[in-house]
Amino acid sequence: MAAAPSPPGDGTTAPPRTVIENCAVATVDAHDTEHAPGHVVVAGNRIESVGPGPAPTGLAHVTRRIDGTGHLVTPGLVNTHHHFYQWLTRGLAQDANLFDWLTALYPVWSRIDERMVHTAARASLAMMVRGGVTTAADHHYVFPRGSGDLLGAEIRAARELGVRFSPTRGSMDRGESDGGLPPDFAVESPDQALAATEEAIDTHHDPSFDSMLRVGVAPCSPFSVSTELMRQSAELARRKGVRLHTHGSETVEEEQFCKELFGMGPTDYFESTGWLGDDVWMAHCVHMNDTDIEAFARTGTGVGHCPSSNARLAAGTARVPDMLRAGVPVGLGVDGTASNESGELHTELRNALLVHRLAGGEKALNVRQSLRLGTHGGARVLGRAAETGSLEPGKLADLVLWRIDGLGHSTIADPVAALVLGPPAPVTLSLVNGRPVVEDGRLVTADEDTIAREARAESRRLASLAEGG
Numbered sequence: 001m002a003a004a005p006s007p008p009g010d011g012t013t014a015p016p017r018t019v020i021e022n023c024a025v026a027t028v029d030a031h032d033t034e035h036a037p038g039h040v041v042v043a044g045n046r047i048e049s050v051g052p053g054p055a056p057t058g059l060a061h062v063t064r065r066i067d068g069t070g071h072l073v074t075p076g077l078v079n080t081h082h083h084f085y086q087w088l089t090r091g092l093a094q095d096a097n098l099f100d101w102l103t104a105l106y107p108v109w110s111r112i113d114e115r116m117v118h119t120a121a122r123a124s125l126a127m128m129v130r131g132g133v134t135t136a137a138d139h140h141y142v143f144p145r146g147s148g149d150l151l152g153a154e155i156r157a158a159r160e161l162g163v164r165f166s167p168t169r170g171s172m173d174r175g176e177s178d179g180g181l182p183p184d185f186a187v188e189s190p191d192q193a194l195a196a197t198e199e200a201i202d203t204h205h206d207p208s209f210d211s212m213l214r215v216g217v218a219p220c221s222p223f224s225v226s227t228e229l230m231r232q233s234a235e236l237a238r239r240k241g242v243r244l245h246t247h248g249s250e251t252v253e254e255e256q257f258c259k260e261l262f263g264m265g266p267t268d269y270f271e272s273t274g275w276l277g278d279d280v281w282m283a284h285c286v287h288m289n290d291t292d293i294e295a296f297a298r299t300g301t302g303v304g305h306c307p308s309s310n311a312r313l314a315a316g317t318a319r320v321p322d323m324l325r326a327g328v329p330v331g332l333g334v335d336g337t338a339s340n341e342s343g344e345l346h347t348e349l350r351n352a353l354l355v356h357r358l359a360g361g362e363k364a365l366n367v368r369q370s371l372r373l374g375t376h377g378g379a380r381v382l383g384r385a386a387e388t389g390s391l392e393p394g395k396l397a398d399l400v401l402w403r404i405d406g407l408g409h410s411t412i413a414d415p416v417a418a419l420v421l422g423p424p425a426p427v428t429l430s431l432v433n434g435r436p437v438v439e440d441g442r443l444v445t446a447d448e449d450t451i452a453r454e455a456r457a458e459s460r461r462l463a464s465l466a467e468g469g
Helices: 084-089 096-108 114-130 150-161 190-204 229-241 252-264 266-272 290-299 307-312 320-326 346-360 367-381 415-421 446-468
Strands: 017-026 036-042 046-052 062-065 071-073 077-079 131-138 164-171 216-219 244-248 280-284 302-305 328-333 397-405 428-430 435-439
Touching: 017 114, 017 307, 071 114, 071 415, 077 328, 077 367, 084 096, 084 131, 096 252, 096 346, 096 446, 114 131, 114 150, 114 428, 114 435, 114 446, 131 244, 131 428, 150 164, 150 190, 164 190, 164 280, 190 216, 190 229, 216 229, 229 244, 229 328, 244 266, 252 266, 252 280, 252 367, 266 290, 302 320, 307 346, 320 328, 320 346, 328 346, 328 367, 346 367, 346 415, 367 415
Parallel strands: 017 062, 017 071, 077 131, 131 164, 164 216, 216 244, 244 280, 280 302, 302 328
Antiparallel strands: 017 036, 036 046, 071 397, 397 428, 428 435
């Protein structure tokens, strides 16, 4: 590939360069270009060149040169759907479907506060970043009265760990007294939710090319949000020029709920409220017929596919191969760690492939399609495919160097197959915006043992509050 124009420096000198060479390279570009061996050159926060063989000679300001022998370099993984706060309630309601699981956990979640959310966000992000995630989206929709600045707590945690972050300001206005699942004191009025969401956008959203923080609008789901709030949220997002996110078509019960309450299925309901479009992505989308998939493809509506969570809650298997054939943008999501206790996106690369082969046969999904879901697909769903999700000159330097010559991978000749089908590959280096966030399998931006200890303490505090009523 040709080298990109030099990224911004100080006006007098070129930015510092990191050179990675002698490794396998999976670019995940439009042609799935791969090099074995190949190189990647990072200048500042941008990818400067990618190609076969060693890096170009004569490069100035090389501050680090890495011999990637025995490694694969890929774009950083992109997580399109999560609920960070749920890190504190892992392992509960182990044998429940979605509605029963929510009924069991909403009374606990309604006790969260700012310190808990900051601690849970640090733990959730630490687990993902250590496993190759460079961009993470989160859907936070529980705002108990008097709980503090919960969205700000997540944003602070992402800044501390150095991850590119797409928080979505969620909302619920349908409490128990209106036939919803959450306690009334954990929901907001439409006016409160809309005002808080607009304030979050005005305070935090950065639309620039190399933004580390983009805020979205995200009422929770059709069964926890009024039609009024759905419509006004879509209008707010488009007035502000930000993306929209919600849960959609996750369970059979949700489909029945929509038909009984609105006289139509979830996709038709979303379209009637302004919730289909290329600025929208939905989590799950498990129960979709051909007409639903066509509507998503026609409008460019994206999907955050969460195979482990769907399996954990017995929600079903989304028709991802059919969506891809139709042209629907699809990425991968961890989902909340109360429904996917591993908390890793790398796990989803393998599980996506396996569950779709169970449902659709051996040709349903291959290893390169799975890697694309976890990288470029996720970037496209989040509206960031021009900036990240593939290794191409001019794109942001979000990349991961995976070790694949160790015990778990050395006998798999295909490096992409080693990454997707093998055990979790150790991360030798992960860069976000050109800066290291993982070195030799450990976080460099935070202490993992401290995060684990604080998360355990906050989990116990939350459990104690919930038990006390």
